[in-house]
Amino acid sequence: MENETEKPLDPVAEFILETLAESGSVAPVDVARALGELRKRTSEKPDAWRRFMNPVKQQMIHLARAGRIEITRKGVVVDPEDFRGVVRMRLAGAKPQED
Known part of the structure; x- marks a missing residue:
């Protein structure tokens, strides 16, 4: 571990992070199914x-709060504290995908 105070x-x-590294953008339901x-x-x-x-939704929100991923709705990044409906996630700073 690089930083002894960092939690695993x-x-x-x-x-989620492994899936996003391979897929680019993915829906929470697809991660749960996989x-x-x-x-x-x-x-x-x-x-x-x-x-x-x-668990996938909870960790998606946790990772978004930490700045590791972005949650998007209709291609627009949404606030992890206040979103509704069908969303996707992508690595933070990743270019939008054509779905």
Whole structure:
């Protein structure tokens, strides 16, 4: 660890950052589905990924507050403290993607 006072990132936050590094821009639901697929047990229902939605949203907001990612709605960066509707996330400072 570079800084001894720095806390390690939550595994969900790490997964979000890894996904964004590969994808550029992604919706929280897509991250939850990918995480659910990665951690899927054979006995689980197909919609078991839904249990990851709240942790993904919480970590998305945490990372946006820390300035590591941006939350966008209709291509415009929104305040992580006050947003609604369908959003996407991207690494902070990344160029907007054509969706």
